[in-house]
Amino acid sequence: MASAGSGGSVLRIAGRTVACAVSFSVLAACGFSWYTYHDLTAGMTTSNAIEMVQQAAQQAPQQAAVSAPPRLDKSVNILLIGLDSRKDQNGNDLPKQFVQDQLNAGSSDIGGYNTNTLILMHIPANGGKVEAFSIPRDDYVDLVNVPGGHPLGKHKIKEAYDLAKYYAEEQLSKQYSGADLEHRGRDAGRAATLLTVQKFLDVPIDHFAELNLKGFYDVAQALGPITVCLTKDVSDPTIARTASTPGGGSGFVGHQGLNQLDASMALAFVRQRHNLPNGDFDRTHRQQAFLASVTNKLEQEGAFGDLGRMQGLLDAVKQDLVIDDNWDILDFAQQATNLTGGNVEFNTLPMEGYATLASDGDVNLVNVAKIQAMVRQAISGVDPTAAASGTTGTTGTTSPGPTAPATSSTPSTPSTPSTPSTPSAPATPDGSAPSPGDSYAGPAVQGGVPCVN
Numbered sequence: 001m002a003s004a005g006s007g008g009s010v011l012r013i014a015g016r017t018v019a020c021a022v023s024f025s026v027l028a029a030c031g032f033s034w035y036t037y038h039d040l041t042a043g044m045t046t047s048n049a050i051e052m053v054q055q056a057a058q059q060a061p062q063q064a065a066v067s068a069p070p071r072l073d074k075s076v077n078i079l080l081i082g083l084d085s086r087k088d089q090n091g092n093d094l095p096k097q098f099v100q101d102q103l104n105a106g107s108s109d110i111g112g113y114n115t116n117t118l119i120l121m122h123i124p125a126n127g128g129k130v131e132a133f134s135i136p137r138d139d140y141v142d143l144v145n146v147p148g149g150h151p152l153g154k155h156k157i158k159e160a161y162d163l164a165k166y167y168a169e170e171q172l173s174k175q176y177s178g179a180d181l182e183h184r185g186r187d188a189g190r191a192a193t194l195l196t197v198q199k200f201l202d203v204p205i206d207h208f209a210e211l212n213l214k215g216f217y218d219v220a221q222a223l224g225p226i227t228v229c230l231t232k233d234v235s236d237p238t239i240a241r242t243a244s245t246p247g248g249g250s251g252f253v254g255h256q257g258l259n260q261l262d263a264s265m266a267l268a269f270v271r272q273r274h275n276l277p278n279g280d281f282d283r284t285h286r287q288q289a290f291l292a293s294v295t296n297k298l299e300q301e302g303a304f305g306d307l308g309r310m311q312g313l314l315d316a317v318k319q320d321l322v323i324d325d326n327w328d329i330l331d332f333a334q335q336a337t338n339l340t341g342g343n344v345e346f347n348t349l350p351m352e353g354y355a356t357l358a359s360d361g362d363v364n365l366v367n368v369a370k371i372q373a374m375v376r377q378a379i380s381g382v383d384p385t386a387a388a389s390g391t392t393g394t395t396g397t398t399s400p401g402p403t404a405p406a407t408s409s410t411p412s413t414p415s416t417p418s419t420p421s422t423p424s425a426p427a428t429p430d431g432s433a434p435s436p437g438d439s440y441a442g443p444a445v446q447g448g449v450p451c452v453n
Contacts, residue, residue, distance in 0.1 A: 042318075043318045043319075044318045044321060044323065045089055045321065045322045045323075046322070046323055046324065046325035047186070047187050047190055047208075047210075047322050047323070047324055047325060048187060048324070048325055049187050049190035049191045049194060049208065049324060050194070050205070050206075050207065050208070050324040050325075050326050051324075051325070051326065052146055052187065052188075052190075052191035053066075053068075053146075053191055053194045053195055053198070053205070054068070055146075056146045056147055056191070056195065059147050060147040063147065064199075065142070065144045065195070065199055066144060066146070066147060066195055068198070068204050069198055069199075069201075069202045069203055069204045070204075071204050072379075072380050073124075073125055073380075074125040075122060075123060075124045075125045075379070076122075076123045076125075076206050076207070077120060077121065077122050077123075077203055077204060077205050077206050077207075078120070078121040078123065078205075078206065078207045078208065078209065079118065079119070079120050079121075079193075079194060079197055079205050079207075079208040079209075080117065080118070080119040080120075080121065080208070080209055080210075081115050081117065081118060081161075081190070081193060081208060081209065081210040081211070082115065082116055082117025082118070082210075082211055082212075082216065082287075083113060083114075083115055083116075083161070083210055083211065083212045083213075084112070084113070084114045084115070084116040084158075084212075084213065085112070085113050085212040085213065086099050086103070086105055086106075086107070086212075086213060086214075087212070088214070088320075089179075089182075089183075089320070089322070090178070090179035090182055090183075091178075091179065091181075091182035094214055098214075101264075102217060102263070102264045103213050103214070103217060103264070103267060104238050104249075104250055104251030104264065104267070104268050104271075105213055105271075106238075106240070112162045113161050113162040113165055113186070113189055114137070114158040114159060114161065114162050115137065115157075115158045115160070115161045115193055116137050116158055116271075117137070117270075117287060118134070118135040118137065118157065118158070118193075118197060119132055119133065119134050119135070119287070120132070120133040120135070120197065120201060120203065120205070122203070122378075122379045124379075129344070129345055130344050130345070131345050131347065131378045131379050132288070132291075132344065132345065132346045132347065133201065133347050133348075133349060133375060133378075134284045134287065134288060134346065134347065134348045134349065135157060135197065135200070135201075135349055136157075136280055136281065136284060136348070136349060136351065136364050137156065137157065137158035137280060138156045138157075138158065138280060138362065138363050138364045139156065139157045139200075139349070139351065139363075139364045139366050140154065140155070140156060140157075140355070140357075140360065140363035140364060140365060140366065141154065141155075141156075141157050141196065141200050141366065141368070142154050142196075142199065142200075143155055143157070143159065143160040143163065143164075143192065143196050144160070144192060144195035144196045144198075144199050145164050145167075145191075145192050145195070146164075146188070146191050146192065146195065149164060149167065149168065149188065149192070150163075150164075150167035150168075150170075152164060152167075152192065152196075155359075155360055156360060156363055157196060157197075157200065160189070160192045160193045160195075160196040161189035161190065161192060161193045162189065163192070164188045164189045164191070164192030164193075165185040165186060165188055165189035166185075167188075168184065168185050168188030168189075169181055169184075169185040169188075172184050172185060172188075186322075190208065190210065190322075194208060200368065200371070200372075201371065201372060201375050202372040202375070202376070203375060203379070207323065207324050207326070207327040208323065208324055209321060209322070209323050210321070210322040210323075211317075211320055211321055211322075212320055213267065214319075214320050215317065215319065215320030215321060216266075216267055216270070217263050217264070217267050218263075218316045218317070218319055218320060219313070219316055219317055220261075220262075220263035220266040220267060221262075221263035221316065222312055222313050222315075222316035222317075223294060223297065223298075223313065225260040225261060225262060226260070226261045226266045226290065226293055226294060226297065227258055227259070227260055227261075227293055227296075227297065227449055228254070228258070228259050228261060228266075228269060228286075228289060228290065228293055228449065228452075229257060229258050229259070229289075229449050229450065229451035229452070230254050230255065230256055230257065230259060230451065230452065230453070231256065231451050231452065231453055232256050232453070233254070233255050233256050234252060234253070234254045234255075234272070234275065234276070234453070235252075235253050235275065236249050236250045236251065236252045236253070236268070236272045236274055236275045236276075237249050237251070238250065238251040248274050249272075249274055249275075250267075250268040250269075250271045250272040250273075250274070251264075251265075251268045252265060252268035252269050252271075252272045253265075254269070258449070266290070269286055269290065270283065270286050270287050270290050271283065272286070276453050277453055278453065281348060282452065282453045284348050285348065285452045285453070286452050286453075288346040288348075288450075289449070289450045289452045291346075292344075292346075292449065292450055293449045293450075295344075296449055345378070347374075347378060349366070349371050349374070349375075350366075350367075350370070350371065350374070351364040351365060351366050352365045352366060352367050353365045
């Protein structure tokens with residue numbers, strides 16, 4: 001199983017580097033060096049969350065949690081954020097029928113602001129191999145807020161955004177309301193997410209890009225049918241979901257081998273976690289495979305040289321994309337063209353086992369020192385053998401297979417769990433010992449479409 005083990009899960013993709021993978025799926029920026037910066041970013045939402053993170057380090061330099069990790073070179077680190085939100089940028093509910101019929105995501109008033117996708121892209125300064133680190137959403141870590149913000153405690157990493165937004169809006173609502181309050185609350189959530197990931201991985205973050213469910217749908221719609229490959233037949237029927245009933249299911253249906261997916265089914269493909277042998281970890285691998293498949297598609301179609309096609313993709317992304325206001329997309333697009341021809345390596349961060357907590361439900365236990373050493377080795381070649389052993393503390397009962405509990409748009413007050421008993425052995429969803437190898441990816445077909453569960 002790829003969800004645990006010393007090396008994590010790795011998917012190697014030959015061809016165009018992840019700079020273009022970021023561009024087509026989140027930024028659609030490759031090939032736009034002819035654009036002026038104004039034309040490129042017109043209509044795009046920007047955020048000052050990176051500045052908030054930088055200010056946090058300046059305001060409280062003695063606090064290790066908010067201090068910037070050391071920078072080893074001039075490489076660029078980009079955090080991709082997939083937000084499980086059924087609301088638009090102003091906090092308004094998306095149309096009910098659209099959410100139900102196209103997104104297969106239940107009701108607009110559930111889901112909160114959890115970050116169900118977190119991928120750190122490390123783009124080396126010399127144009128070499130790009131490393132991408134997928135962070136499982138249920139990793140149980142210390143959440144970090146900006147100085148002066150409400151303490152967030154220790155929870156699933158996906159909850160940093162939702163909790164920070166909630167507590168910030170409690171205070172901001174005294175001065176702001178409506179869309180203005182929503183925007184400021186989201187920036188607080190983004191800053192907490194960036195700070196949390198920085199502390200967890202011990203890597204500075206230079207830029208970020210954020211998409212919600214509708215944003216992903218719009219990107220997939222603009223791209224046209226997406227080819228994916230499955231190792232076996234899969235069906236994940238949707239179960240009615242309400243604010244008080246967890247429900248579940250993505251609505252995905254696929255057969256063994258190659259599948260052509262429309263926008264609705266592509267979203268279901270990357271969201272499915274039920275009816276899969278490895279749950280959330282299979283979903284993480286699907287997200288990685290989706291990036292590989294889209295890169296392959298755009299290369300085969302010659303889209304990187306078709307300015308009209310790329311403009312259409314960018315226009316679709318602009319509707320729901322949020323980037324930091326320090327990111328010069330034009331400069332990035334020009335640099336990205338110099339990175340083509342390298343290798344992309346996707347890594348799923350390892351875990352040590354599962355636990356069930358009264359405060360957080362089912363969580364992934366992680367060894368922070370081991371993960372930081374793994375990341376350092378991947379991006380700089382530093383030997384991780386000095387990593388400390390042992391899992392992070394938690395209180396609860398270990399279980400062989402977590403099923404994420406229902407989430408609410410109004411988070412509960414964070415609690416600080418007491419020091420737990422560590423599981424005697426890591427467990428996989430089927431109760432067996434975790435596999436140390438990378439066994440999830442089947443043979444690549446059509447020049448770069450990996451087969452996944």
